[in-house]
Amino acid sequence: xxxxxxxxxxxxxxxxxxxxxxxxxxxxxxxxxxxxxxxxxxxxxxxxxxxxxxxxxxxxxxxxxxxxxxxxxxxxxxxxxxxxxxxx
Numbered sequence: 001x002x003x004x005x006x007x008x009x010x011x012x013x014x015x016x017x018x019x020x021x022x023x024x025x026x027x028x029x030x031x032x033x034x035x036x037x038x039x040x041x042x043x044x045x046x047x048x049x050x051x052x053x054x055x056x057x058x059x060x061x062x063x064x065x066x067x068x069x070x071x072x073x074x075x076x077x078x079x080x081x082x083x084x085x086x087x088x
Contacts, residue, residue: 003043009050016047023077041074 010016017027017036025038025045034049066074 005044005046007046007048009053010047011051011053013047013049020045020047022080023074 008016013034013036017038020038020040021027023040025040027036028039028044029037031037036047038045038047
């Protein structure tokens with residue numbers, strides 16, 4: 001998978017962090033201004049505290065082309081996570 005950077009607004013930043021950590025993400029930076037950088041599968045994701053973010057963002061998504069094995073690996077990790085109901 002080619003590395004990418006994605007910034008995500010999070011209503012509950014610590015809950016989002018737990019989700020990404022359940023997939024194997026590592027914290028690379030926690031900033032006093034309220035954002036957290038994590039590394040996941042060689043890519044950087046920035047979680048930014050946005051307590052008033054609109055959760056119903058119609059037609060908004062981020063996609064990435066995966067090999068079948070990459071998909072199966074991520075899918076198995078999602079199915080084993082506590083927050084699977086949010087995404088599956």
